[in-house]
Amino acid sequence: MTTTKRPVNEHRAYHAHIYFDQESAAVARRLRDDIIQTFNWRVGRFHERPIGPHPTGNFQVTFRNRDFDRLIPWLDAHREGLSVLIHPMTSDHVKDHTDDAAWLGQSVTLNLGRFQQAA
Numbered sequence: 001m002t003t004t005k006r007p008v009n010e011h012r013a014y015h016a017h018i019y020f021d022q023e024s025a026a027v028a029r030r031l032r033d034d035i036i037q038t039f040n041w042r043v044g045r046f047h048e049r050p051i052g053p054h055p056t057g058n059f060q061v062t063f064r065n066r067d068f069d070r071l072i073p074w075l076d077a078h079r080e081g082l083s084v085l086i087h088p089m090t091s092d093h094v095k096d097h098t099d100d101a102a103w104l105g106q107s108v109t110l111n112l113g114r115f116q117q118a119a
Contacts (some may be wrong), residue, residue: 007102009068011088016061018076019052019083019108025057027080034078039071053110054085062089076104082105083108097109 020028027044036043044060051058063071075084084104087096097110 007072007086007104008069009065009072011090011100013064013089014063014065014068015085015087015089016063016071016086017058017087018061018075018079019054019058019085021056024082028057028059028082029082030118031082035061035075037054039067039075048052050111053112055108055111059073079104081105085110 013036018028018031026046032043032046035041035077041084046057047054048057050056056069059069061071061075072086083106085097085101085108086104087101092102094112097112
């Protein structure tokens with residue numbers, strides 16, 4: 001059994017990408033609404049198709065290090081089995097999505113070739 005790296009608050013800003021498929025889209029929509037209602041934050045679009053390096057539907061939450069200790073445990077308790085990528089927002093997109101990435105739930109294989117094409 002592979003263990004995934006758990007999130008640690010070491011950077012100034014983060015993205016949380018919540019992944020879903022057709023069967024779990026309703027759960028993801030409910031979670032997105034709950035995040036907006038609970039935290040009163042603007043949350044990214046609900047992408048029902050792969051976008052960027054993300055191989056499935058997802059939506060993102062942008063947050064700062066000051067909100068990390070409040071959001072991460074809440075998200076872990078409310079994600080209902082959905083996989084969540086937590087990564088810092090720096091200028092090194094490959095490192096952000098690999099070495100510095102952490103997961104709640106199962107990790108998902110990302111399409112990192114998109115970053116290499118952009119370089």
